[in-house]
Amino acid sequence: MRQLLAAIGDTLVITRRNLMRIPRAPDLLIGFTVQPVMFVLLFVYVFGGAIKTPGFKYVDYLMPGIITQTIAFGGYLTAVGLSEDLRKGLVDRFRSLPMARSAVLAGRTLADVVMNLLATALMVAVGLAIGFRFATSVPQVLAGILLLLLFGFAFSWIFALMGLLASSAESAGSIGFLIVFPLTFVSSAFVPVQSMPSLLQAFAKANPFTIVVDAARALFLGTPAGNSIWLALAWSLGLIAVFAPVAVARYRRVVAN
Amino acid sequence: MQTLQPSQSLARAVSDESAIVTQGLSKSYKNVRALIGVDLVVPPGSVFGLLGPNGAGKTTLVRILATLLKPDAGTARVAGYDVVREGARLRTQIGVAGQYAAVDENLTGFENLEMVGRLYHLGGRVAQSRADELLEHFDLEEAGRRPVRTYSGGMRKRLDLAAALVARPPVIFLDEPTTGLDPRSRVSLWETIERRVAEGSTVLLTTQYLDEADRLADRIAVIDHGGVIAEGTSDELKHQVARERLEVVLGEGADPTVALQALAVMGDGQQPRVEGQVISVSVGRRPGAIVEAVRRLDTARVEIVDLAIRRPTLNDVFFTLTGHKAEESAGEEAE
Numbered sequence: 001m002r003q004l005l006a007a008i009g010d011t012l013v014i015t016r017r018n019l020m021r022i023p024r025a026p027d028l029l030i031g032f033t034v035q036p037v038m039f040v041l042l043f044v045y046v047f048g049g050a051i052k053t054p055g056f057k058y059v060d061y062l063m064p065g066i067i068t069q070t071i072a073f074g075g076y077l078t079a080v081g082l083s084e085d086l087r088k089g090l091v092d093r094f095r096s097l098p099m100a101r102s103a104v105l106a107g108r109t110l111a112d113v114v115m116n117l118l119a120t121a122l123m124v125a126v127g128l129a130i131g132f133r134f135a136t137s138v139p140q141v142l143a144g145i146l147l148l149l150l151f152g153f154a155f156s157w158i159f160a161l162m163g164l165l166a167s168s169a170e171s172a173g174s175i176g177f178l179i180v181f182p183l184t185f186v187s188s189a190f191v192p193v194q195s196m197p198s199l200l201q202a203f204a205k206a207n208p209f210t211i212v213v214d215a216a217r218a219l220f221l222g223t224p225a226g227n228s229i230w231l232a233l234a235w236s237l238g239l240i241a242v243f244a245p246v247a248v249a250r251y252r253r254v255v256a257n
Numbered sequence: 258m259q260t261l262q263p264s265q266s267l268a269r270a271v272s273d274e275s276a277i278v279t280q281g282l283s284k285s286y287k288n289v290r291a292l293i294g295v296d297l298v299v300p301p302g303s304v305f306g307l308l309g310p311n312g313a314g315k316t317t318l319v320r321i322l323a324t325l326l327k328p329d330a331g332t333a334r335v336a337g338y339d340v341v342r343e344g345a346r347l348r349t350q351i352g353v354a355g356q357y358a359a360v361d362e363n364l365t366g367f368e369n370l371e372m373v374g375r376l377y378h379l380g381g382r383v384a385q386s387r388a389d390e391l392l393e394h395f396d397l398e399e400a401g402r403r404p405v406r407t408y409s410g411g412m413r414k415r416l417d418l419a420a421a422l423v424a425r426p427p428v429i430f431l432d433e434p435t436t437g438l439d440p441r442s443r444v445s446l447w448e449t450i451e452r453r454v455a456e457g458s459t460v461l462l463t464t465q466y467l468d469e470a471d472r473l474a475d476r477i478a479v480i481d482h483g484g485v486i487a488e489g490t491s492d493e494l495k496h497q498v499a500r501e502r503l504e505v506v507l508g509e510g511a512d513p514t515v516a517l518q519a520l521a522v523m524g525d526g527q528q529p530r531v532e533g534q535v536i537s538v539s540v541g542r543r544p545g546a547i548v549e550a551v552r553r554l555d556t557a558r559v560e561i562v563d564l565a566i567r568r569p570t571l572n573d574v575f576f577t578l579t580g581h582k583a584e585e586s587a588g589e590e591a592e
């Protein structure tokens with residue numbers, strides 16, 4: 001019990017450190033504030049007129065999708081940060097201290113969750129300013145946000161693995177982009193799946209992003225949920241169950257040399 | 258515990274009293290044998306110097322003792338704890354500064370040290386006061402509130418050393434602590450180390466600077482190709498590999514052969530050296546050698562300009578033992 005508390009304490013120290021760095025690294029700060037806001041505005045005003053979303057204003061249709069995409073990218077911080085810490089010897093510094101060894105990875109992914117929460121708040125604020133409205137109850141909205149954060153947490157573990165596999169922080173980041181971009185664009189995040197060619201439709205329907213975005217729409221806008229919420233939960237937990245242990249194992253291998 | 262065999266209880270007694278004990282420590286990377294059966298005993302409250310050319314295995318040894326790396330074979334105990342099986346408890350007892358500074362660029366000096374203090378579980382208050390104390394001590398007071406990104410190489414190195422001392426640990430590992438430091442910071446670090454040792458800490462340091470080892474280390478191990486090739490106090494090592502030499506600078510007209518003849522009886526059998534008008538005779542430890550040499554040369558009517566006993570330096574030790582010139586390899590490393 002005391003060990004568990006100490007491990008939580010250590011994780012919070014590392015989380016705090018990971019978050020403190022962000023305002024001082026302008027590229028990261030811009031990536032998590034200006035960029036999502038810019039995407040919201042670009043999509044709404046540039047594509048909004050051209051994309052048909054029957055039954056919705058485009059901004060209402062877009063918000064759950066774009067928040068999901070931003071959150072899935074949150075793990076970028078873990079990929080870049082972890083890769084940097086490894087190369088600059090900080091991981092060695094941490095490993096020589098009497099702290100919980102799990103705190104290095106846990107503190108990384110937890111920091112992503114905090115950043116994702118902030119980015120979500122910012123995007124919702126901008127969305128509300130340009131006409132976005134929630135159509136559900138507060139508990140439903142909060143459940144939707146929690147679900148998205150959980151999905152983002154799963155992606156943090158995928159990104160952690162990228163950070164541990166990549167040869168540099170930059171390549172860790174770009175591998176992440178290569179995974180997340182196609183997945184979000186070939187999903188229901190920005191355009192209705194029905195508007196895609198049939199081959200892409202098949203992919204988009206099976207894509208976990210479609211499932212998570214549909215679940216978020218149900219919880220934010222009150223669209224029929226079907227079983228999307230449970231499937232989204234299952235996908236998130238499933239990804240964590242697979243990628244967290246793989247990332248931890250990889251981390252152990254990397255630091256053993 | 259009570260039923261240990263005599264030999265085991267002896268080993269335990271040695272390890273309980275010693276700050277660091279290694280036995281047959283070996284480590285290979287893919288196809289490099291970095292350590293081959295290293296045996297060391299470091300008594301508590303002392304400075305142990307690890308000397309060796311580039312690639313000798315110094316960093317590998319430090320990393321194993323600091324629980325960053327697992328040995329392939331052999332055992333090591335630090336502060337009474339086994340480095341493999343009792344790593345978690347061991348880490349409460351050590352402070353480590355690696356060969357390259359490991360500090361967070363985006364945090365300030367203060368934040369770096371405070372974080373390390375918290376991870377030693379010192380509590381926020383103590384962590385902060387230690388951070389301030391150490392910043393002042395390492396002459397980083399003014400830089401302490403700005404991001405480390407803006408620090409010079411030597412300042413980073415100093416911050417990294419400060420981090421190793423945050424918890425006032427009983428055992429401190431410093432891998433080339435003064436590489437890249439200016440002369441003033443070097444001396445100041447030496448004094449810090451001496452003070453910590455006087456307070457009871459044990460310090461194991463690696464260095465490329467032989468004057469540093471000479472000045473600081475109570476005992477020195479010279480390692481090369483992964484093995485300890487000599488171990489002892491600085492004086493012991495010097496006497497082991499090189500004797501004291503009588504060096505005579507002859508006057509312009511003097512004949513070196515006559516001078517060598519005059520001094521022949523004083524030599525210890527080793528070949529004398531002649532370089533122009535400078536002759537040097539190995540005399541070993543021989544009280545009154547200077548007076549005797551002057552008298553003999555005077556009797557032989559050899560004119561001399563200067564005459565001195567040259568004591569072996571750690572440089573001689575290093576050169577003789579490893580076949581490398583210490584300061585040359587240090588030069589390659591310097592940034």
Ligand SMILES: Nc1ncnc2c1ncn2[C@@H]1O[C@H](COP(=O)(O)OP(=O)(O)OP(=O)(O)O)[C@@H](O)[C@H]1O
Nearest residue numbers: 257286287289291310311312313314315316317318
């Ligand atoms: N991660 C690694 N992978 C492969 N070989 C390694 C690794 N680290 C060290 N070595 C090899 O092990 C040997 C010992 O290296 P080590 O870093 O311990 O030397 P050192 O005495 O600290 O040298 P230096 O004075 O240059 O710091 C060298 O031959 C080195 O090439």
Ligand SMILES: [Mg+2]
Nearest residue numbers: 315316356432
């Ligand atoms: Mg080294």
